Amino acid sequence: MSTTMEHVRNGVDTGTLFATLDAVKAQPELGIFQFRVANRWIDGSHNRSTIKDFYAAGGEDTSRAEAFDLDAGEPAILIGNDTGPNPAELLLHALAACLTTSLVYVAAARGVRLTKVESKLEGYMDVRGALGLSDEVRNGFDQIRVCFDVEGDASPETLQELVERAKARSAVFDMVTNGVEVYVGTAA
Amino acid sequence: MSTTMEHVRNGVDTGTLFATLDAVKAQPELGIFQFRVANRWIDGSHNRSTIKDFYAAGGEDTSRAEAFDLDAGEPAILIGNDTGPNPAELLLHALAACLTTSLVYVAAARGVRLTKVESKLEGYMDVRGALGLSDEVRNGFDQIRVCFDVEGDASPETLQELVERAKARSAVFDMVTNGVEVYVGTAA
Numbered sequence: 001m002s003t004t005m006e007h008v009r010n011g012v013d014t015g016t017l018f019a020t021l022d023a024v025k026a027q028p029e030l031g032i033f034q035f036r037v038a039n040r041w042i043d044g045s046h047n048r049s050t051i052k053d054f055y056a057a058g059g060e061d062t063s064r065a066e067a068f069d070l071d072a073g074e075p076a077i078l079i080g081n082d083t084g085p086n087p088a089e090l091l092l093h094a095l096a097a098c099l100t101t102s103l104v105y106v107a108a109a110r111g112v113r114l115t116k117v118e119s120k121l122e123g124y125m126d127v128r129g130a131l132g133l134s135d136e137v138r139n140g141f142d143q144i145r146v147c148f149d150v151e152g153d154a155s156p157e158t159l160q161e162l163v164e165r166a167k168a169r170s171a172v173f174d175m176v177t178n179g180v181e182v183y184v185g186t187a188a
Numbered sequence: 189m190s191t192t193m194e195h196v197r198n199g200v201d202t203g204t205l206f207a208t209l210d211a212v213k214a215q216p217e218l219g220i221f222q223f224r225v226a227n228r229w230i231d232g233s234h235n236r237s238t239i240k241d242f243y244a245a246g247g248e249d250t251s252r253a254e255a256f257d258l259d260a261g262e263p264a265i266l267i268g269n270d271t272g273p274n275p276a277e278l279l280l281h282a283l284a285a286c287l288t289t290s291l292v293y294v295a296a297a298r299g300v301r302l303t304k305v306e307s308k309l310e311g312y313m314d315v316r317g318a319l320g321l322s323d324e325v326r327n328g329f330d331q332i333r334v335c336f337d338v339e340g341d342a343s344p345e346t347l348q349e350l351v352e353r354a355k356a357r358s359a360v361f362d363m364v365t366n367g368v369e370v371y372v373g374t375a376a
Contacts, residue, residue: 011232017267024321031316031325035277039284041305044199047288049281051273056265063264068273070258072285076251077244079205079293085239085256087286087360089223093237094282096227097260098275099372100235102318105267117229123368128219130290130359133212137219140363149375160374167372171318172275175328179367180311184287184355186348187337 012108023057030057045073045080078127088141091176092121098172099146106165112158116151144176200296211245218245233261233268266315276329279364280309286360287334294353295340302340309334332364 007015024031034055041047052067053060072087074080085093096119107114123141128134150159167173195203212219222243229235240255241248260275262268273281284307295302311329316322338347355361 011234012267020265020267021319021321024316024319028316028322031314031319031321033313033315035274035280035311035313035329037277037280037284037309039281039288039307039309041288041292041302044292045289046199047285047292047305049284051277051281054263054277056263061263061265064270068277070273070278070281072281072289074289075242075244075249077208077249079200079208082252084285085258086223087282087289087358089225089239089242089256090258090278090282090285091360091363092223092225093227093239093258093260094275094278095370096225096237097235097272097278100227100229101233101260101262101275104229104232104235114229117235119227121225121227123223125221125223125359126219127221128212128216129362130357131209131212131219132357133209133219134216138362138366139357140359140361140366141223141368143369143371146370146372147375148372163372163374169318169320169327170275171313171328172279173370173372174317174326175279176363177367177370178326178328179365180329181331182283182334182361182365183331184334184336184351184361186351187335 009108009111010104010114012105014108017105017109033057042083045078045086046083047072088123088125092123092144094172095144095146095176096121098170099148099166102170102173103148103150103162103166106169107152107162110162112152112154112162114150114152116149118149120147121145197296197299198292198302200293202296205293205297221245230271232271233266233274234271235260276311276313280311280332282360283332283334283358283364284309286358287336287354290358290361291336291338291350291354294357295350298350300340300342300346300350302338304337304339306337307334
């Protein structure tokens with residue numbers, strides 16, 4: 001029991017973390033993952049995604065007991081009735097979550113005990129792009145600003161370095177800053 | 189009442205939609221929006237975003253009565269315990285939601301009544317990038333595939349054109365395919 005407790009830092013079982021790293025290092029094909037979402041339109045700006053199954057480490061992962069159902073919507077000014085956060089806000093949530101988890105895992109691996117990780121994100125958008133009123137402004141955010149507030153048993157320099165490592169390792173930060181090829185097709 | 193009903197197509201009040209388009213066309217500065225997320229780490233891969241306030245159409249929008257609280261997590265194989273979808277899945281949800289709402293609004297504006305909009309999204313990732321085990325693979329998805337199933341009172345060609353217009357107008361599709369500048373700082 002005490003051995004297990006020593007392994008757990010920031011709620012992360014570092015024994016399992018290092019074992020996972022070793023396993024993927026030894027068998028790189030275990031690193032191939034596929035994540036999935038099924039979305040269904042409900043009405044107006046209200047739609048819902050169901051998230052459950054995924055492929056990981058050489059096979060279908062069936063460890064999740066329940067699916068996650070997530071709603072989306074728009075506020076009144078964008079002709080919705082707040083059935084959920086809007087898609088741009090959901091992207092900010094994905095980015096915040098990924099940077100935070102990356103930071104927490106890096107801290108656990110490096111022996112830093114965190115007491116606080118908070119972040120505020122802002123995205124600036126000229127909606128004339130998405131509304132089709134101007135070809136001179138883009139549809140999405142012009143820029144996103146993230147401000148972290150991190151506390152733990154390490155120097156300010158070490159905590160700052162954790163933020164830098166989180167940026168360097170975050171999957172969503174990579175996708176949002178560098179872009180991804182997206183193929184959109186229709187069912188036959 | 190009957191007038192109002194005629195204005196509503198696919199759950200979208202097209203009278204309000206066209207009035208909004210006219211207002212932003214007349215006063216382009218009304219198009220400046222800012223969306224925000226506040227995220228707080230809870231434990232391990234568990235963190236939570238709170239989403240409520242935003243700036244829109246020349247001022248702070250206070251129309252939302254309640255905040256949205258959204259959890260994130262990781263499955264067991266990524267050293268979590270399923271406290272929420274993982275960040276990569278959340279990005280797919282944001283993308284699905286945005287493409288779907290864009291499609292539904294375009295259809296409403298063009299007079300197409302939809303009966304079904306469903307989509308399946310898949311993202312492929314070699315987690316050796318995010319785990320820091322290889323500099324040759326990226327952290328995020330190599331590619332994302334989206335498959336739409338759309339039905340309504342229009343020809344297959346028209347329905348296909350709606351999917352193309354959704355791609356051309358979606359804020360999140362723009363951001364995920366083209367990337368956004370993200371500035372990450374820390375609180376003083």
